[in-house]
Amino acid sequence: MLIVIDYDAGNTANVLRALDKIGVQAQLSADPQKILSASGLILPGVGAYPTAMAELEKRGLVTAIKEAVANGIPLLGICLGMQVLTESGLEHQETKGLGFIPGVCRQIPASKDKPVPHMGWNDLKVKQESALTEGLEGQSVYFVHSYYTDVPADYIDVTADYSIEVPAMIHKDNVYGAQFHPEKSGDIGLGIIKKFVQLCGK
Template identity: 85%
Template sequence: MIIVIDYDAGNTANVLRALKKIGVQAELSSDPTKILAARGLILPGVGAYPAAMAELTKRGLVPVIKEAVAKGAPLLGICLGMQVLTEVGLEHQETKGLGFIPGVCREIKATKNMPVPHMGWNNLTVKHESPLTDGLEGQSVYFVHSYFTDVPKEYIDVTANYGIDVPAMIHKDNVYGAQFHPEKSGDVGLGILKKFIALCEK
């Protein structure tokens, strides 16, 4: 079973709909037993880093997610779910993240030509190959965000240019992140979800 982690961070319905479209049985849950038994985990999210971490902490899910990942379950963070994979977030206040991937979540600096939030379709550039990046070079996906993950280059698999090279996909070991929304990115996004599910089934 694939578990979409429920922590009231939004966008879960679209993620579940996309998984159903590719024929995947998935469940929205915050039950530690189900999370620990899952073949793979998806951490979606729309909103603010401090609120997300506060809700994960309130529900007792931080140690549960860490235990599941330590046992080898693949984890995919989407949008805010990717941002909280880092060690620290600087949105509104300094907030400790899940710490799976070294780095800091920082604000994108707006310019005249690059307003924030970064919203819309952007082309991808593959920097490092991973199980999720096959066929992504030059493809376009849908972003909505105001913060980016400032992580070491070795963890950045894919970027999108928005005045800076925004990390679009990051990963370390069995933890993966997509800053864009695969569930809103048409066939390209569904393809990424299919690759993640294949990873979970290995």
């Protein structure tokens, strides 16, 4: 069973709807045992890095997620869910993240023609191939965020140009992240979710 991790992070209903649209049965859960026995995990998220980490800790999910990943269960973080895959975040205060991917989550530098938050459709540039990147070169997806994952190039699969080269998709081993919202990005986004489901052996 694919588990969408429940920690009051905002976009869970849309993620479940997208999974249903591609014919995948998934469950919203904050049960550590279900997380540990899942075929794959999706960590959605809308909001602030410190709040997200505090809620994951409060629900006892940090340990469960780390154990699941160590056991080889694929994990996909979406938007804020991707940001907390890093070692730390600088939103409001420095906060320790899940630490799956080396790096820090920083604020996007704003400019007159590139206001923050970065909101809307942006084209993708594939930097290196991963299990989720096929067919993404030049495709447009939907972003809503004010922070970006400052991670080494080795872990950046896809970028988008918005005052800086924004990491749009990152991954390390069985951990994947999408900064944009695949669940709001039409057929292209649904295709990414489908590829992740295939990765989970479903």
